[in-house]
Amino acid sequence: MTAIDTDRLNALVGKMLGDLGGAFSVPTTRIGFRLGLFDALHNHGPVSAADLAQHTGLAERYLREWLLAQAANGYITADASAMCFHLSPEQAMIFVARDSPVYLEGAFDLAAAMIEGEAKVEAGFRSGEGVQWGDSAGCLFCAVGAFFRPGYVNAIVPAWLPALGGMVPRLEAGARVADIGCGVGFSTLLMAQAFPNSHFTGYDFHGPSIEQANAHAAAHGLGERVRFEAVPAKAIATRDFDLVTMFDCLHDMGDPRGCAAHVHGLLKPDGAWMLVEPIAADSAADNLGNPVSRIYYNASTMICVPTSLAQEVGTALGAQAGEAQLTAILHDAGFSQVRRATEGPFNMVLEARH
Ligand SMILES: C[S@@+](CC[C@H](N)C(=O)[O-])C[C@H]1O[C@@H](n2cnc3c(N)ncnc32)[C@H](O)[C@@H]1O
Numbered sequence: 001m002t003a004i005d006t007d008r009l010n011a012l013v014g015k016m017l018g019d020l021g022g023a024f025s026v027p028t029t030r031i032g033f034r035l036g037l038f039d040a041l042h043n044h045g046p047v048s049a050a051d052l053a054q055h056t057g058l059a060e061r062y063l064r065e066w067l068l069a070q071a072a073n074g075y076i077t078a079d080a081s082a083m084c085f086h087l088s089p090e091q092a093m094i095f096v097a098r099d100s101p102v103y104l105e106g107a108f109d110l111a112a113a114m115i116e117g118e119a120k121v122e123a124g125f126r127s128g129e130g131v132q133w134g135d136s137a138g139c140l141f142c143a144v145g146a147f148f149r150p151g152y153v154n155a156i157v158p159a160w161l162p163a164l165g166g167m168v169p170r171l172e173a174g175a176r177v178a179d180i181g182c183g184v185g186f187s188t189l190l191m192a193q194a195f196p197n198s199h200f201t202g203y204d205f206h207g208p209s210i211e212q213a214n215a216h217a218a219a220h221g222l223g224e225r226v227r228f229e230a231v232p233a234k235a236i237a238t239r240d241f242d243l244v245t246m247f248d249c250l251h252d253m254g255d256p257r258g259c260a261a262h263v264h265g266l267l268k269p270d271g272a273w274m275l276v277e278p279i280a281a282d283s284a285a286d287n288l289g290n291p292v293s294r295i296y297y298n299a300s301t302m303i304c305v306p307t308s309l310a311q312e313v314g315t316a317l318g319a320q321a322g323e324a325q326l327t328a329i330l331h332d333a334g335f336s337q338v339r340r341a342t343e344g345p346f347n348m349v350l351e352a353r354h
Contacts, residue, residue, distance in 0.1 A: 023218060026111045028066060032075075033105045037066065038087065038095035041076060045086030052085075100152040106146025112167025113137040113144075114302040121302050130310025133252070134206050137249045140303065141209045145184035149353050151346060155249075157194040160349045163342035164272050168241060171195040175242035178203060179265060180233050180259075181249025185226075191245070192217075192226045199225050205232040233259040241266050244273045248347070251277060251321050252304050254311020260333035264354070271354040273335070277342055280320035289319050292346060296320050323348060 008172070032038050040055050041047060047055070048065035056166060059156035067085045071078035075095060077088050093100040116135030124131055134141050162168050172179070179188040182202030192200045202213055210230040217226045229236075233253060244263050250256045263273050278296050280287055287293035300319035308316040317325070327350070330338045335352035342349045 006063065007176065020173055021073065023111075025069070025075070026108055026115075028069050028216050029073070029075065030108050030112060032066065032070065032095070035110065036061070038076075038092075041085060042087045042092050042096045046079065046084040047086070048083055067225040099150065099153050101150055103150040106143055106149060109143035110141075110147045110299070111224060114299065116140075117302060121306050124306050124309065128309070130308065130314060131306035132310045133307045134208060135310075136303070136306065141183060141206060142212070144303075145186055145209075145212070148183075149186045151344065152190055152247065155344055155347070156190050159344070160274065160276065160342060161191070163349060164243075164274055164351050167272060167274075170242055176240065176244065177201070177243045178236065178238070178241045179245045179247070180204075180236065180263070181246050181252070182213060182228065183209045183247075183249070185209075185216050185228055187245065187247045188213065188224060188226060188228070189216055189220055192222050193220065196225070200227075201224070201238065202228040203231050203233065203236050204228070205230065225266050234262045236266060239266050242268055242271050244271070245276070246273070247276045248278065250275060250326070251300075251317040251319055252307045254308050254315060255313035256315055256317055257329050257332060258313065260329050260335070264334040267354065269354055271353070273330075274341070275330070275350040275352060276347050277321065277350065278319045279328055279346055279348050280322045282322040282324040284320070293320055323350070327348060 018021050035058060036056065037052070040052060044051065044055050049067055052058070052063045052139070053060035067076065067078070067337045070076040071080065073087060076085050076091060078085050087095065094102050094104050097103055114137070116138065117131065117140060120131045120136045161171065172195060175195070177191060177198055177200045179191070179200060182188050182204050183206070185202045188200050188202035192198070202210075204210055204213070207230045210228045211229040217223055217228065234255065244266055250259065253259050267273060279292060279295065287297070296319040304319045305316045308314055327338045330350070330352045335354065337353040339351055340348055341351040
């Protein structure tokens with residue numbers, strides 16, 4: 001047997017302890033979000049378990065253990081000798097501030113949805129078949145929407161659209177926009193709120209997502225300028241869009257090449273396609289070892305690859321396809337100009353034109 005390097009083993013066990021601590025924190029943290037415990041700590045802290053019980057009407061013994069668990073996680077701050085707890089401003093950005101770029105409730109929901117979908121994806125490993133979007137876990141699609149929303153709030157209008165050549169003045173004047181693979185519609189609504197002279201249609205093949213998107217539009221009073229349609233990307237019939245957007249979804253489609261060719265036909269000759277995809281290096285070797293790729297490869301195994309394999313063609317690009325591969329697909333689809341317009345910590349933003 002190969003000799004064990006004790007230092008390497010200890011380092012790996014230490015890392016596993018940290019990882020498993022994170023995994024064990026998923027249910028307690030989600031309970032905290034759902035029961036408003038982080039909000040209560042933020043609004044009333046520093047508090048004891050008894051104070052928190054008074055503010056929330058929840059059972060003190062559970063709250064005491066939860067407070068210590070979250071303090072052990074480092075998600076809340078403890079004065080342990082006084083058994084008093086509060087949120088630091090940085091902790092509040094992650095657990096309380098819904099529009100902060102690092103608000104993570106959706107990420108915890110997504111972790112839980114991936115665990116819920118485990119059996120169906122495991123069956124896919126045996127059969128080679130896919131798992132339909134929305135079929136693997138009860139509310140995977142809500143969790144995905146919530147996961148991406150904080151990033152979109154802070155990037156789509158302030159950073160990504162301005163990175164496209166001449167698009168903001170066009171949207172201000174009045175443009176027609178298709179947001180394909182829009183899910184529950186947060187991206188569509190953010191753009192519609194920012195550009196009141198433009199018209200937006202969100203498309204997604206998943207009916208329950210479109211129902212939620214319509215409910216969100218109605219709640220924001222945007223029903224006039226925003227509509228949502230349940231249709232696969234390649235079946236969109238309306239044409240002459242100034243802008244097509246796709247947020248974190250081309251790689252989920254069964255036939256990204258066919259979808260790209262279809263988008264080419266949907267745009268006006270001087271229109272642009274803003275393709276937002278997960279940030280990734282071109283070589284898998286360069287992706288290993290960074291925490292963002294780690295998240296994406298795991299999500300890709302549980303969500304993106306099964307979703308694509310469940311559709312026609314089943315290309316299964318995966319969530320770490322990289323710019324070179326995506327650019328080649330866009331060129332093959334007839335786009336002569338493709339460039340990386342900008343990027344963020346989690347996404348690259350490609351601009352494609354005829
Ligand atoms: C990871 S989610 C992203 C959703 C949304 N754009 C967002 O960022 O929150 C991928 C989306 O692509 C949609 N999708 C996958 N394949 C599709 C297809 N062939 N046609 C239309 N929508 C598709 C799914 O229904 C899902 O809403």
